[in-house]
Amino acid sequence: MDFLQIVIVIGLLMLIAQPLGNYVFHVFSNEPNRTDRLFGWVEKPIFALVGLKVRAGMSWKRYAFSFVAINFALVAVSYILLRVQNGLPFNPNGIGNMEPTLVMNTVISFITNTNLQHYSGETGLSYFSQMAVIMMMMFTSAATGFSVAVAFVRGITSRGKTLGNFFEDFVKAHTRIFFPLAIIVTLLLVALQVPQTLDPTLSVTTLQGAAQQIAIGPVASLEAIKHLGTNGGGFFGANSAHPFENPSALTNVIEILSMWALPAALPFTYGRFAKSRKHGWVIFSAMMALFLVFLTVAYTTEKSGNPALEALGIDASQGSMEGKEVRFGIAQSALFTTVTTAATTGTVNNMHDTLTPLGGLVPLSEMMLNVVFGGKGVGLVNMLMYAMLAVFICGLMVGRTPEFLGRKIEPREMKLIAVAILTHPFIILAPTAIAFLTDLGKGSISNPGFHGISQVLYEYTSSAANNGSGFEGLADNTPFWNITTGLVMFFGRYVSMIALLAVAGSMTRKQWVPGTIGTFRTDNALFTFLLIGTVILIGALTFLPAIVLGPVAEHLTIRQ
Amino acid sequence: MSTLVQNGQNGQDGQEERSGGSTLWIAIRISLLFILLCGIVYPLVSTGLAQLLFPHQANGSLLKDKDGNVVGSELIGQSFADPSYFQGRVSSIDYKAEASGSNNYGPSNPDLLARVKASIAQWQTENPDVPADRLPIALITNSGSGLDPHITPQSALVQIPRIAKLTGLSAAYLTSLVGAFTEDRDLGVFGDKRVNVLKLNLALKEKLANNEYPK
Structure with missing residues (x-):
């Protein structure tokens, strides 16, 4: 039954991904199509209201400036709202204002689509902040990532055109993708018992006559965009393990598909832009192959359980249940964990800190690679970056000028790609080392031994990959952690985005050369294989030593 | 403006x-x-x-007894210290639902082993008729949320000898009660079979009240 339910979910994804990819293509192709008739009437007043009369194509610099400007404005307003939330409306539980370094961490976390949370929603945020800051940034950061990915794809596929207009992309991402889907998913979740109310915390008398306070709020509307936008920040501290955020296996499946469908659809969107569906399949297959390996490891290690507990002579046949919920069991928990770190959502339905060592290695590795589907747009862009790298390496081996989609890849692009690829390990490993050199960092570790290394490594990996899940035992709400992870999230998002927009900008200026018989093919199974090889090679060379010190060493210590 | x-x-394509x-x-x-x-x-x-x-769903799926009093939310677990009730999973926050979460013990953490050993010892004193090798792992591990409203059917069944002894209800009746409150996988395939502890205990309490057993 475990196998069957996992296969059904993956099957549903496969059914959704391609049509959704086509739909996304029509949204952003800027050629007249049916979606115009459906949504044009909403967009016209929006464009008029913001003064966007001419939706002219932008250079990569203007595109980057526009998205950074919007992100900056949103951060500024959000910072103020969180600092004064106590006095704002919709605060029935009387939540106080947030401390400055925590606010800084929180606004960076949500604008970068990371959703690392150093606060707990029940005690840290008013309903107004949950709505006007958290849900708002869940939409806008996802739309930003989506737009940049589309611009990148336009850059490497269109012949001599521009990257598009950021403002137009940003508005359309909301009106044609995120708003309609979010409303549908919200209502589905409410029907399946996720609360949606502005009433304060409930007070009930339990069956045994004790008083119980039950935190509640506008949960469903947050859950919907949290997953659709691959954000991942929970309404409550326990995130999607909380029965109000995720009351049943059915809502679990809905949440999995919500966060997975758009990242899985984007390779097909890219295929449409490239006018070669095979190119879409190459990227999708490479992602899916890596995903299936990770899923298998996660499921089998969690199912086989924690040998240290098994040795105590109990009935441990169910698997590792510490930190998991009964309604999900091992199958829905392992699947959720693998999807959330593949799609860099960071929502959790079980506590990753309590995973078996090799089970915990799965989310860690997926975030280190950061290409297995990936967050809103970022995963596709990263995978395309690896595709260019693979082309480049193969070109070097056979002594030909590397070409990708009919354009030469030259030193300028390779330098930018190198910056993007090297930033990721640097902002993970350097801060991890710094954290271990100071008591400020070491003092927050809650699990002794090798697991403590994994906790710190996971925190920075999650920040750099803009994932946001955590080994949550880490006592991370201190100025040290708020500031360092804030910086890592910031660089993790903007360095690679801007570098890759620059790559797209320089690709648009190149002469398009039609393919010949001698052109290295990038649309077949061989290239899928090379692409996977490149990803694993770079990832393994970079991260193996750190992984050996953390999860692998811990695994060896608890093995009987 | x-x-x-x-x-x-000059239109949309202006450069x-x-x-x-x-x-x-x-x-x-x-x-x-x-x-x-x-x-x-x-x-x-x-x-x-x-x-x-x-x-109903939007306001927290509140559960009422047959007199119409709210006894909690069917989605949020409760603490049952009284051993004549079915007990839920370990909760480091003792089912205080104004917050949520667990203590996040890593698999090699000695505190995890100590806590589980204490749970096993307590089980052995409260359930002398059921050996520890039948004690399901779900019952002595902390749920992720600390508010898990469910236990596995097996975790309910192993508590029956204790509850039968303390309440005087027959083991056969309690087994049928657990059977009646065992929920199937969603759509018959998703998730695991489970028993909602609060609903089960509510039925148990009402049965005891009807039988006029001392609480």
């Missing part, structure tokens, strides 16, 4: 670049508009629709 944005009227000042102005206006749309309009419209269409 600035005149800068009005200078181009001219406007000045940075105008771009910034549009960015600010889009930001403010979308704070309003995403942060205020969307959640309030969602709340309105949810309250209209699904008021």
